Amino acid sequence: MSVDERKIAERMLMLELKEIQKENWVNAEAQNGNLFLWDVALVVLNPTSLYHGAYLKAELKIPKDYPMSPPEFRFLRPLFHPNIYKDGKLCISILHQPGEDEMSGELASERWSAAQRIFTVLISILSLLDDAEVSSAANVDASVMLRKDPEGYKRIVKENVETSKRDIPAGFQMPTSMDNKPPPKEEEDDDFWCDSGDSDFGADSDEDMIFGRVFSACGSRWQAAD
Amino acid sequence: MKVTIKTYNAVAYWRWDAPSDDVCGICRVQFDGTCPNCRFPGDDCPILNGKCGHSFHLHCVNDWIQTESSRGLCPMCRQKFEFEAE
Ligand SMILES: [Zn+2]
Ligand SMILES: [Zn+2]
């Protein structure tokens, strides 16, 4: 059977992008209409988050065989965080293929699968920000500082947050709370191939299970030297 | 207003025996329709009912199982994906 994987990917990504564009905690756009490369910004609305008010720009690269393989995510401005590499890439298990680095101790259940979605990836990344996994550090400095000097760590995060605000586009109205969603954008497209298919997107129990959980761990485990 | 029907086209209706709100866990299309790679619903794009309780288009789950990283596990519950033989 010859399978044009790209066809699955394009159709799914079109629906997923539309769904994600209804959310107020994320700005997402296909780069020049290319569904396989998204400009994304995570908007941290939770007032109890250390990152409250941040506007975190990122790039999402989606493989042609999506959803069989996970997307690649990279923050454009690197953040000082135990699980974020200096190039802005993340160490988070939901972005790992289930077969990668067997030794890392990650549970297979936290890894990517064809039933995962970009929506759940973005939610996992947001929750990783305030819930760092210090035992598997991508940035050892940040990991050490978080444990030994939490106040200093917070100061650097605050600087990161302030810097990120420079990326807020002119005219962008920062939503004030998590519940204050803007009215859904237009999205009816009657003869689109599967309107019905996206009706429960983001609302089924399998996604609720993932919602809010942190998936983080790297292949390179780091042991505290003290 | 008076309408005279001059001609009409009969349209056949076809569906699977699956509940219509059921969607494939991989492509999220309802089982009434085919997977995104197929055009017409029917036997060419069958549904596999996994023993774990999760169902997928054969084409979708086959693509997943073909990836090395799937290890033959159901993408929803990560149990070994085995299906009822019809
Ligand atoms: Zn499917
Ligand atoms: Zn098919």
Ligand SMILES: [Zn+2]
């Ligand atoms: Zn299953």
